[in-house]
Amino acid sequence: xxxxxxxxxxxxxxxxxxxxxxxxxxxxxxxxxxxxxxxxxxxxxxxxxxxxxxxxxxxxxxxxxxxxxxxxxxxxxxxxxxxxxxxxxxxxxxxxxxxxxxxxxxxxxxxxxxxxxxxxxxxxxxxxxxxxxxxxxxxxxxxxxxxxxxxxxxxxxxxxxxxxxxxxxxxxxxxxxxxxxxxxxxxxxxxxxxxxxxxxxxxxxxxxxxxxxxxxxxxxxxxxxxxxxxxxxxxxxxxxxxxxxxxxxxxxxxxxxxxxxxxxxxxxxxxxx
Amino acid sequence: xxxxxxxxxxxxxxxxxxxxxxxxxxxxxxxxxxxxxxxxxxxxxxxxxxxxxxxxxxxxxxxxxxxxxxxxxxxxxxxxxxxxxxxxxxxxxxxxxxxxxxxxxxxxxxxxxxxxxxxxxxxxxxxxxxxxxxxxxxxxxxxxxxxxxxxxxxxxxxxxxxxxxxxxxxxxxxxxxxxxxxxxxxxxxxxxxxxxxxxxxxxxxxxxxxxxxxxxxxxxxxxxxxxxxxxxxxxxxxxxxxxxxxxxxxxxxx
Numbered sequence: 001x002x003x004x005x006x007x008x009x010x011x012x013x014x015x016x017x018x019x020x021x022x023x024x025x026x027x028x029x030x031x032x033x034x035x036x037x038x039x040x041x042x043x044x045x046x047x048x049x050x051x052x053x054x055x056x057x058x059x060x061x062x063x064x065x066x067x068x069x070x071x072x073x074x075x076x077x078x079x080x081x082x083x084x085x086x087x088x089x090x091x092x093x094x095x096x097x098x099x100x101x102x103x104x105x106x107x108x109x110x111x112x113x114x115x116x117x118x119x120x121x122x123x124x125x126x127x128x129x130x131x132x133x134x135x136x137x138x139x140x141x142x143x144x145x146x147x148x149x150x151x152x153x154x155x156x157x158x159x160x161x162x163x164x165x166x167x168x169x170x171x172x173x174x175x176x177x178x179x180x181x182x183x184x185x186x187x188x189x190x191x192x193x194x195x196x197x198x199x200x201x202x203x204x205x206x207x208x209x210x211x212x213x214x215x216x217x218x219x220x221x222x223x224x225x226x227x228x229x230x231x232x233x234x235x236x237x238x239x240x241x242x243x244x245x246x247x248x249x250x251x252x253x254x255x256x257x258x259x260x261x262x263x264x265x266x267x268x269x270x271x272x273x
Numbered sequence: 274x275x276x277x278x279x280x281x282x283x284x285x286x287x288x289x290x291x292x293x294x295x296x297x298x299x300x301x302x303x304x305x306x307x308x309x310x311x312x313x314x315x316x317x318x319x320x321x322x323x324x325x326x327x328x329x330x331x332x333x334x335x336x337x338x339x340x341x342x343x344x345x346x347x348x349x350x351x352x353x354x355x356x357x358x359x360x361x362x363x364x365x366x367x368x369x370x371x372x373x374x375x376x377x378x379x380x381x382x383x384x385x386x387x388x389x390x391x392x393x394x395x396x397x398x399x400x401x402x403x404x405x406x407x408x409x410x411x412x413x414x415x416x417x418x419x420x421x422x423x424x425x426x427x428x429x430x431x432x433x434x435x436x437x438x439x440x441x442x443x444x445x446x447x448x449x450x451x452x453x454x455x456x457x458x459x460x461x462x463x464x465x466x467x468x469x470x471x472x473x474x475x476x477x478x479x480x481x482x483x484x485x486x487x488x489x490x491x492x493x494x495x496x497x498x499x500x501x502x503x504x505x506x507x508x509x510x511x512x513x514x515x516x517x518x519x520x521x522x523x524x525x526x527x
Contacts, residue, residue, distance in 0.1 A: 068424050085427065092428045099421040104443045104520045113439065114429030145520055165429060 015041035015077075016169050016201045017065065022074035024060050033226040034060040037074070040220050040229060042169065047195060047202040049212035052222030053263055058205045061227060062173045065203070066092055079168060091162035095174040097154040101146040101161075108133065108142040111161045132164035133157075135194060152183035156190070163194060170195070172204045176211070185243050188215060192241055209259050213252060214241055221262045230262045308490045317494035325479060330498070333476040336392055337464045340399035344456060348404045349449065352411025353437065356445070362412065369405070377402045377463060381470050390471030398467050403460040410452025414445025447521045454510040461503055 024035040034057040042048045052058050063069035065076055067083040076083040078090065086092075094100040101110050112129045120128070133139050136156040146154050155175060162170055172191070176184040188211065195202050204215050212219045213235055221230040237251055246252060296310040321330060355361050381398060388394035422444055426436040442449070468477030480495035 063424075066428065068427055086430060088430065090428070092424070094421050094424070096421055099419045100425050102422070102440060102443070104446075105439075114431065117430065117432055117435060147520055161429075 014044050016044050016079060017042040017203065018075075018077040019065060020075045020077075022061070022064055022076065023072045024057070024064050024069070025072045035064065035071075036226040036228050038222075038227060038229055039074075040232060042201055042203055045199060045201055046217045047192075047204065047215060048218050048220060049216030050203065050205045050220045050222060051207065051209055051212035051259060051263070052227060053224045054207050056222050056224050057227035058207070058222065059173055061222075062092070062171055062203075062205055066090060066171055089166075089168040091165045091167035091170050093155070093158050093162050093170070093172045093175045095177050097146075097151065097158050097178065100158055101154055103145060103147050105145075106142065107138065107144050107146065107149070107157050110146065110157055111164050114161065114165045128164050128166070129160075132160040135163060135197070136160045136190065150183075152179045152187060155179060155187060159187075159191065159194070163198060163200075166198075167200060169201045169203065172202070174206055175204070177207070184211075189241075189243065191215070209256055209263075210247065212259070213237075213255050214243075214246060219255075219259060221259055223263075233258060306489060308493070312490040313493045313497070316488070316490035317497060320479070320491055320494055321498055329474050329476055329479045332474050333464055333468065336395050336475070337399070337460055339392075340396040340464070341403065341457060341460045343396070344400045344404040344407060344460065345453065347400065348407025348452070348456070349411050349442075351404075352408045352449075353415055353441070355408070355412035356415025357441075362416070369408070372401075373405045373409075378466060381467065384467075385471040390473070394471065395464065395467040395475075399460050399463040402463050403456040406452040406455040406459065407449070408452075410448045410455075411445060414448030414452075415441055417448070418444045447518055450510070450514050450518060454507070454514075457506050457510065458503060461499065461506065465499055 018041040020039050022035055022038045023033075026032045026034060038061065040048070050058060050061065060069070064071040065083070067076070067086045070084075078087045081087065102113070105113065108129050111132055112125055115125045115128060130139065130142070133142055136159050138153065138156055138160060141149065141153065146157060149157070155178075159175075175191075176187050179187065191202070191204075192215065194200065202215070204212070206212050206215075216235050217239070219233045219235060221233065222228070223230050233255060235255060237246060237249060237255075292310070299307055300309045300311065302309075355365065377398070380401070384394050384398045388397055418441055422440060423436075426440050431440070464475070465477035465480070468475035469481045472478040476495055476498060480492055480499075483489070483492035483495060
């Protein structure tokens with residue numbers, strides 16, 4: 001199919017993130033290969049969705065890419081520098097907002113914490129925090145505590161914290177998997193708006209095929225464990241997305257079918273090999 | 274009257290009723306070892322609101338406070354690396370569990386010989402005993418901090434000192450508080466015990482001295498003072514926990 005481009009054909013014009021031949025093997029009593037020779041890149045200002053079956057090593061991939069975990073081999077380059085520990089200019093929104101937010105700190109302190117250790121005046125910091133909270137619609141809740149907010153609101157606080165850090169690349173690890181379906185759709189749209197408004201490059205990890213297509217300019221399809229890249233699919237849909245209209249497009253359905261096939265038939269053909 | 278109010282009333286009335294019953298019973302009992310509560314009350318006033326306050330209560334409390342403060346600082350300072358490093362935990366775990374398992378009175382005699390009967394002996398022995406609940410609860414609390422919490426700190430490049438004081442210790446604080454509370458009561462036990470062993474003053478010394486000179490009401494007044502102190506500690510910790518850990522309750526209730 002014309003929209004499927006295999007790794008070797010991928011062009012790279014000023015990538016923010018470049019991953020080459022990444023491998024992650026866990027040692028110990030039960031050695032386990034989580035990721036096998038994954039390569040991809042994310043270009044400035046674009047949105048990459050990573051989709052794969054549950055337990056495919058998507059979170060491991062995020063941890064290796066962000067420098068939270070060392071890879072066994074391969075290279076990760078962020079804005080031209082090799083990634084060993086989490087680099088400046090990279091924010092992560094984790095799935096589990098109940099753990100990623102600090103319940104003993106107010107909402108504004110949660111958002112402001114990463115900024116305390118930058119050379120910023122107190123006033124500038126307060127401005128950034130207020131702006132970040134305003135952009136996720138939580139200005140009125142600055143003094144509340146995470147435990148007092150709903151799940152969707154808590155995840156918006158986590159997004160505000162990620163934004164306040166003023167990242168060049170935003171990584172999201174199943175960010176909407178723990179909220180209800182309605183909240184999920186509105187958080188997807190919020191994220192798209194914010195990426196546009198702040199010109200942020202996005203890498204979103206999800207197990208939901210629709211979400212991967214809706215959020216991405218490109219979708220990286222991973223196989224089941226060990227994760228290898230099955231395909232990189234260009235999402236040739238209008239860049240302006242809409243929950244109802246975009247998902248009704250014929251093209252949306254075709255891409256969904258392609259990805260579904262890659263994930264499910266992929267398993268069969270691997271066994272046959 | 275609501276159920277909560279009735280329960281509160283019960284909580285207030287029952288101690289008063291018990292004290293009143295004891296008062297009446299002990300007045301008629303004529304027992305040497307259980308003197309009338311009124312005479313214990315009198316002894317309490319003359320001893321603990323008199324010379325005993327400066328001579329015995331204040332030294333006890335100051336040793337207790339000093340020892341407890343040392344135990345808190347050392348316990349937390351040693352507990353954090355123990356919680357962060359699985360290697361340190363494996364390395365020191367068995368030794369710690371062994372020392373902890375020794376009943377404190379067993380080390381008292383040797384402590385008296387090694388450290389004399391001065392404050393140094395008492396403070397050392399209290400620290401040695403009461404440090405363990407703090408040390409272990411801090412280590413456990415820090416070790417239990419979820420990996421995501423630490424990943425957030427790493428992602429946002431939060432310096433270690435800030436991660437320690439703003440993230441790790443607050444995250445572990447519900448556990449640490451439990452340790453602080455146990456340890457505070459344990460320190461009270463140890464102060465009384467150490468003063469009975471080798472001492473020239475203190476509440477424990479006074480209790481034993483009163484018994485030996487057959488001043489039974491005086492002895493009981495010392496026992497009551499210790500009881501009140503222990504009760505006060507628990508009230509205090511309850512209050513601090515409600516205030517400092519209110520976020521924790523709001524999280525766990527969900």
